Amino acid sequence: MATIYEVSKLAGVSLATVSRVMNNNARVSEKTKKKVLCAMDELGYRPNSIAQSLASNRTNCVGILVSELCGPFFGQMMAGIESELRAAGKHVVITTGHSETGDEEEKEKDGIEFLLSRNCDAIILHVEAIDDNYLLELSKGKTPVYLMSRLVKGMEQNCISLNNELGGYLATKSLIERGHKEIAYIAGPQFKSDAQCRFLGHKRALEENDISFNESLFYIGDFKETGGKDGVKYFINNKQSFTALVCANDEMASGAMTYAREHGYSLPKDLSIIGFDNIIFARYIYPKLTTIDNPVNEMGHMAAKLVLKDIYQQKNQVITHAFEPTVIIRDSITTLRS
Numbered sequence: 001m002a003t004i005y006e007v008s009k010l011a012g013v014s015l016a017t018v019s020r021v022m023n024n025n026a027r028v029s030e031k032t033k034k035k036v037l038c039a040m041d042e043l044g045y046r047p048n049s050i051a052q053s054l055a056s057n058r059t060n061c062v063g064i065l066v067s068e069l070c071g072p073f074f075g076q077m078m079a080g081i082e083s084e085l086r087a088a089g090k091h092v093v094i095t096t097g098h099s100e101t102g103d104e105e106e107k108e109k110d111g112i113e114f115l116l117s118r119n120c121d122a123i124i125l126h127v128e129a130i131d132d133n134y135l136l137e138l139s140k141g142k143t144p145v146y147l148m149s150r151l152v153k154g155m156e157q158n159c160i161s162l163n164n165e166l167g168g169y170l171a172t173k174s175l176i177e178r179g180h181k182e183i184a185y186i187a188g189p190q191f192k193s194d195a196q197c198r199f200l201g202h203k204r205a206l207e208e209n210d211i212s213f214n215e216s217l218f219y220i221g222d223f224k225e226t227g228g229k230d231g232v233k234y235f236i237n238n239k240q241s242f243t244a245l246v247c248a249n250d251e252m253a254s255g256a257m258t259y260a261r262e263h264g265y266s267l268p269k270d271l272s273i274i275g276f277d278n279i280i281f282a283r284y285i286y287p288k289l290t291t292i293d294n295p296v297n298e299m300g301h302m303a304a305k306l307v308l309k310d311i312y313q314q315k316n317q318v319i320t321h322a323f324e325p326t327v328i329i330r331d332s333i334t335t336l337r338s
Contacts, residue, residue, distance in 0.1 A: 002043035011039035022047045023060075023089070061091050062307055063115030063123035065108065068098040071251065072279040073296060074126070077148065080300020081124060088308050093118050097127055104129035104191075116143055122311045124148055124303050128192040144311060148303050149194060149296070151322075160303045160321060164194045167292040167325035168201025171246050171274050174290070174327050176209050179336035180244035180272060184217040186231035186256060188248040195223070198248045198276060216240050221252045228255025236263060243272065243336055250275035250282050250291055257285065257332070272333035287331035295323055 008018050013036060020028045021036040028036075039045075062085055066074045082092050095115060097108035108127045115123045126148040127135070135152050139145045144158070151161040175183055185202050188195030206213055219234050221227020228247055232255075235242060245260075247253035253275030257267060265271045267287055275282060275291040282289040302320055309317035 002040075002045040004045070004047075006043055007036065007039045007045050010043060011035045023058075058121050058312075059119050060089065061093050061118065061120050062304075062311075063118060063120035064092050064094045064125075065097050065111045065115060065123065066094070066126045067128060068096050069094075072281065073249075073251075073277055073294075076279070076297040077126065077300045080297040080302075081304045084301045084304035085307070088304075088312065088314070090121075090308075090312070093120060097129070109134075112138065116141075122146060122307045124307065126150070128194075144307075146303055146306055148299065156321065158306070160299050160306065160323070162194070162294055162299065162323045162325060164197035164325075165201040165204070167276060167294070168198035168246075168248070169205045170201070170325060170327050171198075171276060171292050172202045172205035173209075174274060174329070175244040175246065175272060175333060176205060176211070178244075178272070178333060181211050182214075182217070182242045182244070183211070184219070184231075184235050184240065184242040184245045186219050186221045186228060186245065186247045186252050188221060188223045188227075188252075190220060192223075195248055202246055217242055221248070223249050223251060225251050225255030225258070228252035228257070229259040230255075232256045232259045232263075243270075244333070245271060245273045247273065247275050250277045250279045250289060253289055253291070253332075254281070254285055257287075257289075268332050268334040272336075274333055278328050282328075283330065290330045290333045291328050293326045293328050299323055 004015060004018055008015050013032060017028060017032060018036055021033050064078060064081055066078060068074060078094065085092055093115060095111045097111045108130050120143065122144040124146045132152045136154050139155055139158065147155065147159045149162055151159045172183060187199045190196055203213055216238060217240055219231035221231050245256055247256055253273055257273055260271055261267060267273065275289050276294065278291045278293040282291050305317040306319050308314040309319060
């Protein structure tokens with residue numbers, strides 16, 4: 001089997017030039033490119049990733065760490081990243097940081113170490129348990145680090161983030177504008193920065209409209225359907241009066257809607273519910289879920305474009321670092337009748 005060294009010798013060019021041809025680098029003249037391609041054809045040489053890596057000092061692989069592989073949220077995120085990189089001839093190595101035993105921080109760190117050991121050209125992280133200081137130290141290493149759905153001071157140019165506080169504010173404001181004052185809230189795990197920010201936005205909307213925050217109408221869920229079901233069960237069992245419910249993500253909203261209907265609530269007549277993320281099933285459940293749009297697929301594309309610009313020198317990429325949420329009005333909320 002022919003090697004890249006034989007191609008280099010036959011074409012009379014350096015290994016680096018052969019690598020540039022294999023990577024479609026614009027700095028190679030058409031004459032030189034033709035010589036290399038002819039040599040490859042004559043020798044029956046087929047490029048492989050190891051040879052390209054040796055010649056170019058690049059693996060053409062980008063590591064991705066997400067919390068988990070299941071669920072539409074992370075599917076949309078990974079699809080955005082992978083499709084953008086694949087179109088540029090790059091590949092991804094994916095691992096997870098979720099742990100069923102509760103040691104999320106250690107699992108996320110293990111995932112990062114795995115990606116670093118794969119010699120990825122860069123890594124894109126969606127991490128929730130690791131603190132900012134760890135990420136700042138990590139960013140000083142030789143492997144460039146980029147963050148999805150998170151903003152860390154000192155790493156702003158490597159972050160693609162959503163204004164989660166504004167999203168939480170808009171969700172609650174949408175209900176207040178429809179006459180609701182008794183508004184329950186099912187939050188995500190409060191060690192997660194996006195869950196914290198969404199809750200802060202909820203409280204800001206209440207405060208601006210002179211509505212007191214009621215601890216009895218607050219429940220911390222798990223960002224899964226079970227969290228929504230358990231939250232509504234908690235409010236009902238404690239005989240809390242509420243006409244509207246904000247859920248910190250769509251999965252919990254789905255669980256809340258199911259439990260509420262099973263216990264006699266007509267939606268949205270008896271209870272208005274709003275979610276967060278606008279994942280694909282939000283438009284298909286009954287009633288169709290009003291939610292906050294979290295453009296995670298677009299953000300995934302943008303994270304990949306940022307890597308292509310910084311690491312692979314595609315300087316024509318236009319980067320948006322900060323995304324703004326919007327309200328998607330559907331059928332699950334209604335105006336409160338006095």
